[in-house]
Amino acid sequence: LLLPYKAKEFDKVILDKDPQGAWYSVRVCNMIIAFNKDKLDPKDAPKSWKDLLDPKWKGKIAMPNPLLSGTAYVAVGALAQKYGWEYFDKLAANGMKVEQGNSAIQNKLLTGEYAAAMILEENILKLSVAKKEPLAVSYPSDGTIMIPSPIAIMKTTKNPEGAKALVDWWLGKDGQKAVVKGWMHPVRADVEAPLGSIPTSQIAATKIKIDWKDLADNNAKIKENFRKRMMDR
Structure with missing residues (x-):
């Protein structure tokens, strides 16, 4: 071909x-953790994907929907490969919200509705650098998801x-x-x-290593696993 x-x-x-x-x-697009530095001291912001499981973020974290977003799908697959589906069970228990896309997430980070979120780096850079909004990027210590x-x-x-x-x-x-x-x-x-x-x-x-063949071969299975754990509760 x-x-x-x-x-x-x-x-x-x-x-x-x-x-x-x-x-x-x-x-390359990067899936990172973002936060509002006017509402959250950078030293207190999540530093890793595992940090999002801390009870102090309960109900205050969000991510884009992998059933609609290709980059979110890669992020879900990568984290499931690294930490297992139990990670998403714990995220759900900690009140992780699933939004339609990145725009809704960045707007709710600005208003303070969300303390932190999984989101594309480019969305945050565009707002923080070009538009001087108080959003910041945290590159997870357990690996950025490079796409x-x-x-x-x-x-x-x-x-x-x-x-x-x-x-x-x-x-x-x-x-x-x-x-x-x-x-x-x-x-x-x-x-x-x-x-x-x-x-x-x-x-x-320090990126998360991704089995791309697994993501390609098991698209429907991965999406169904996510839906059952994060959206059907």
Whole structure:
């Protein structure tokens, strides 16, 4: 299905890529913990995914719905792989709310309805840096959930040279700077991460390892497990 192509700057890509160049990570979204620093002292904010189980956060935490959001689905799958489904039983017992999406969560963080939440880093950076809102990111000590987006060339392409040029641009410095303008992380160490963030390599060093095949093969099962534990109570 895919046409292997060693991009001009193949060696500059520090995140996941096919050794033969059949596919590359081209940008990265991160699922993190966010909080409102006007309403919660940063030293008291949750520092790990396990911290969300602390009774002091009961009824004051939220996450996006993995039945509707692909990034939330990855986060649920990653945490289930790391801690087992018992983790979600405990989250449910601690009053974790499931929202339709990131927008509702960020708005309720701003009002103080939620003390902390699982949410995409880019949403928080955009509000905190560009709009000067008092939201902050906590990179979990037990691993940020890194969600790369791939780029690849189909073997059936009618313009392979044009496709190769596009891959080269996206993986080059200009393409990666365009990624950063969208508040997502680059896949090169020589392109700075978004303002307000930390280097991509630093996040990658402690990221949660994800079995992507399991997430692909067991989509319906994972969603059903989540629904029963978190939404049918």
